[in-house]
Amino acid sequence: MSAAPVIPLTSVFADTFPEMATPWRAADPPDPRLLILNRPLAEELGLDPDWLETPAGVRFLTGTNLPEQAKPVAQGYAGHQFGGYSPRLGDGRALLLGELHGRDIHLKGSGRTPWARGGDGLAAVGPMLREYVISEAMHALGIPTTRSLAVVATGKSIVRENLAPGAVLTRVAASHLRVGSFQFARATGDADLLRRLADHAIARHHPHAGNALELFQAVVDAQAELIAKWMLTGFVHGVMNTDNMTISGETIDYGPCAFMDAFDPATVFSSIDETGRYAYGNQPTIAQWNLARLAESLLPLFDDDQEKAIALATEALGTFRTRYARATIAGMSAKLGLKTDNAPLAEDLLAHLAAEKADFTSFFRRLAAGDETGDWVDRWRAENPDTEAMNRVNPIYIPRNHLVEEALADGEVRHLLEAVTSPFDERPELARYAAPAPPDFGTYRTFCGT
Incomplete structure (x- = not known):
């Protein structure tokens, strides 16, 4: 089994913009199971893909086993949605774990944050696998895109039109x-x-x-x-x-x-x-x-x-x-x-x-x-x-x-x-x-x- 690596996760955004960053922790999934891991991307980020496949690594991918120095935050932002202005949007079901070699490590579906606006903060397996496939296809086509590092099933069912298995997507971006x-x-x-x-x-x-x-x-x-x-x-x-x-x-x-x-x-x-x-x-x-x-x-x-x-x-x-x-x-x-x-x-x-x-x-x-x-x-x-x-x-x-x-x-x-x-x-x-x-x-x- 791979030893736990030293992950030099930084908190540049969290430290620089406290006005736009709400400290928060990812929800602890009851039975996390790795569904897919982007091993080439992991290596590109300096992460050990073998370790990421261990229970400890999977918990890192869900934001529940972070380096001591990590300061995960939900980011605040506004926006026009279908032309209508909303002054308070933000990461309702997402979390910025920090920056790794100048790139954001970010979760989707990691639980409800103070920005959630009534949502449950969760995501289903299907949509997260869908983002994984399409974002990696876009990358292969030479189109600038956020990348997908992993999808982890949480072991918890979520309510949509029907019950659906929950998941967390770990994605990578130049920034958010x-x-x-x-x-x-x-x-x-x-x-x-x-x-x-x-x-x-x-x-x-x-x-x-x-x-x-x-x-x-x-x-x-x-x-x-x-x-x-x-x-x-x-x-x-x-x-x-x-x-x-x-x-x-x-x-x-x-x-x-x-x-x-x-x-x-x-x-x-x-x-x-x-x-x-x-x-x-x-x-x-x-x-x-x-x-x-x-x-x-x-x-x-x-x-x-x-x-x-x-x-x-x-x-x-x-x-x-x-x-x-x-x-x-x-x-x-x-x-x-x-x-x-x-x-x-x-x-x-x-x-x-x-x-x-x-x-x-x-x-x-x-x-x-x-x-x-x-x-x-x-x-x-x-x-x-x-x-x-x-x-x-x-x-x-x-x-x-x-x-x-x-x-x-x-x-x-x-x-x-x-x-x-x-x-x-x-x-x-x-x-x-x-x-x-x-x-x-x-x-x-x-x-x-x-």
Whole structure:
């Protein structure tokens, strides 16, 4: 058995921002059982994966066996949820254990905190395994994301629509600073807190930024690049509230998210998104709206003259569309194997895909294989595309919704993980993981609990 290691967990956020950090302890699970461990990520973090599989290690993963110096906290933040402002959100069922080599170690489903707003603070096995699969697939696709280190069953049933087995997800992030963090700081009226938070974000994520305005510009750029990557893979986040937009530019909070099958800009998966606010095609607009809320929070740091501060913020925010468009066209050109960007060709393709309701993922692999015909394809071939390069950027395997649901129903996600964590390498034995959903799969709906 591996000896207990020395884990150099720090408490930078807890020590620096006591105004935004509520000291708290994870609930003690009655019968913790490790369901899945990300051994490569553990090694990357300097953790011994063999030890993490021991009872003591599993208790570390649930936050109940921490180093003596650890100061776990529930973080406070505000946010706009579906456009409505909530001044007091925070980690209702989550806990920041601390930082390890500059990265957050964070729990979800670890029990009710003072920020819980009436919730039970718990999570079910299925949704936590789902986040594990999708976040690791996003990482393999080259999309900035929080990572999943482990899922531990708690041995306790939780009440949802029915009784469900409980679980804790251990995740890793560059940090959990978000737009809502700055909204919270601004709402306190504490100018020093707002400035310290901005300085902390600069030091941790954007050290090239010399001031708050340059920090804002860096976040605009990072989010433009991130949303472009979402759009190029057909990813629909589903709940783009301001408390779910990171300052680092990582994807966070895999709630009612899913990957689009048939291409349709109006695609919505979330059961509570009745107006389509967070539909696939709306994601760039919503991202820019969220960034405007960040700008409002940072205004006092841009300039003492409010009119000048607003002008500076407006100018920086205005670069989002240009940066996003440039990233999208470059990414689409790569997906098409083109040596130079061709926006008209790409735009015509998206119109064609929408009209045909074509499968967004498999289309590009079929195109590279020569299995597509038509006038648009003739125009594309005239550009002398590099089909080998296409297969290096177009995945054959993604966490298709029917496969995710099937894996969760079976309680076995390892085969799906094998496919989606090497998404570009075709393997004949995994052919079923490349196939679109069967016709009887029907309309797919996800829930915030998932």
